[in-house]
Amino acid sequence: MSDKRHQLVMTALELFYQKGVHAVGINEVLAASGVAKKTLYHHFDSKEALVLAALRYRDDSFLHWLTRRLQTAPAGSERIGALFDALDDWFNSRVDELLPFNGCFFINVSGEFGEVDHPLHQQCSQHKRNVAALIHAEVQALGITPSRVAPLTDALCLLKEGAISMAHVQGDLTAAVKAKHAAKQLITAHG
Amino acid sequence: MSDKRHQLVMTALELFYQKGVHAVGINEVLAASGVAKKTLYHHFDSKEALVLAALRYRDDSFLHWLTRRLQTAPAGSERIGALFDALDDWFNSRVDELLPFNGCFFINVSGEFGEVDHPLHQQCSQHKRNVAALIHAEVQALGITPSRVAPLTDALCLLKEGAISMAHVQGDLTAAVKAKHAAKQLITAHG
């Protein structure tokens, strides 16, 4: 992997995440990254390919970050708490590697590329499934009745997504705390 | 209110909602609505003003629709159920007046105009507060301990937002049903 390629992906992610994909032109990415246009089109076929690479990079770094954060707490219900604590840090821009909070990149991109069969939209969908799989594993580790694992996982994912949306659209930076409280009640009800 | 103006707002909403604001040019709106460009700029100062009008129109029609839907159920916990039943109809595009489902217009626009102080973003924020107020009133009508009204309202809003996001990004058209189940448990836990 070339150095310049990585530089392009990082810069593209920053700009697309902060301003939106359609609002940022290829020339802006080039100026910000200090890379020549020819080099960009040497590594990527099109702007869309660059966006896709940025989505994949974000998918990777987000999952790694979240995995690390969950491991800070002992397995069990405390891990679910750690999930929402992590979200709280993200919303309040206390996580450098996730960039200043501007909602969920994948939700934002899905809004710009609404068609279900669009490659960018599908990549966003894949990311959400990846995160859901992480949460699913933690719910299983709770040791609750197997038939209740799926519904609880769904509920936690709904709370997580809702918190992201509320934090971004309404600017409610306490959304993760609220979601954590609701999650606690659901887990208690399941126990 | 002029006839042409209303026609413009309706067409603009349809196109911006389905394809995104930046992806739709003013000329496309004009061609689809059969209105002259001069007329558009007679009624609106800019494209942004047209988007704002579309947001306001959507805010209005969504709130009216939801209010009507909630009233179909007797006041109390059944109204909360009716909320998620309504969402389920929306997600599955069974509500003509809300147009074919493509996520939440306000979440989508917030993604395209991320800056918190942007007029379009603020309009999106306002819409969410309006819906939250509706839900807050229904939660109060449950007659639960007053100190628990706000947390439960927050939780229901989180589930609602999460369901919209999951339905759109992941294409999970059963998201409203899942949210309804989680909501039921929360209400039971509160009672």
Add this chain to the structure above:
DNA sequence: AAACAGGTAGACCGATCTGTCTACATGCAG
């Protein structure tokens, strides 16, 4: 020495963008 991968700067292309403008038509109020 030759060939090649990867890089630079930036001119250039055709398309599209928002917004302005001219020129003209219609219907209603003073």
Add this chain to the structure above:
DNA sequence: CTGCATGTAGACAGATCGGTCTACCTGTTT
């Protein structure tokens, strides 16, 4: 009758878009 609001069609301006291209530079490998 006059004036104004409202409408039409569409040319036009100036900027920006994604993407291609020429011309040149710098290492490394063969």
